[in-house]
């Protein structure tokens with residue numbers, strides 16, 4: 437399938453997953469991933485990310501809807517899909533007595549046309565640990581080993597389930613760099629993450645899942661631009677909020693006053709900031725602790741999760757999805 441002139445290598449349509457207990461973890465989701473892009477699946481705990489990724493990996497059959505990976509059903513046509521995909525699971529579960537090199541060699545034996553194990557270990561920064569037993573690796577080093585094994589088959593599509601959980605800041609940066617390099621080399625990456633900064637940094641597009649549904653999709657910029665920006669500052673001595681220009685005329689949607697600090701929310705950041713600074717200039721006052729910023733993905737995420745929860749508890753439009761330009 438082609439989407440906007442790009443080939444999409446993952447297509448998900450009205451996908452559902454119901455567990456044996458009757459619990460519906462994935463409640464009819466739709467998205468696609470284009471060849472060569474990094475797509476992030478974000479969500480709160482229990483949102484249904486892993487349940488979704490397992491369906492994409494062909495580890496279980498959907499209870500409803502459709503998944504296509506590289507044009508095939510990953511569950512019923514596993515033999516066609518599996519050799520072209522790499523999977524980094526949340527828990528690798530390797531025999532802990534084997535060394536890193538032995539683990540990579542053992543895994544390579546299960547992959548047709550595997551890359552030399554030493555090459556992938558070097559790629560993930562584990563070259564100096566080849567003779568270390570898996571049980572002696574730190575949590576972060578185990579995650580790197582998980583990633584190395586996922587790369588052995590030189591996959592066209594890579595599934596990364598929380599790739600940097602357990603990594604320190606440096607390890608996380610290294611993983612980001614590696615994912616960026618893989619993307620540059622043409623690999624399509626679908627990752628799940630709790631780290632919004634990671635999604636903001638890596639993802640070309642993303643979907644925010646909440647309670648089994650997709651609440652928003654688009655580029656990180658598309659998703660954040662829909663959220664209000666913030667301006668905060670300390671009121672100059674002797675001034676009150678009522679002394680500011682009328683806030684509505686600055687495009688401010690609401691404001692919060694906490695002691696001397698004022699927080700303005702606006703969807704017209706330039707207009708509001710300009711109006712405020714012109715006023716301060718004319719009044720000859722300094723706006724101390726001035727902070728002007730666009731919404732972060734974290735703010736967008738929290739507000740979307742809150743909005744969806746209140747909509748579902750109202751019983752109104754529980755499956756409404758915000759679509760942003762992609």
Ligand SMILES: Nc1ncnc2c1ncn2[C@@H]1O[C@H](COP(=O)(O)OP(=O)(O)OP(=O)(O)O)[C@@H](O)[C@H]1O
Pocket residue numbers: 455456457459461479480481482483484485486487488
């Ligand atoms: N085997 C199972 N049987 C019943 N319910 C399950 C099963 N596996 C997961 N669930 C439930 O499905 C929901 C989604 O779980 P899932 O692991 O997909 O979420 P997630 O978004 O990956 O969460 P996290 O970020 O915490 O890993 C949760 O409520 C979870 O308890």
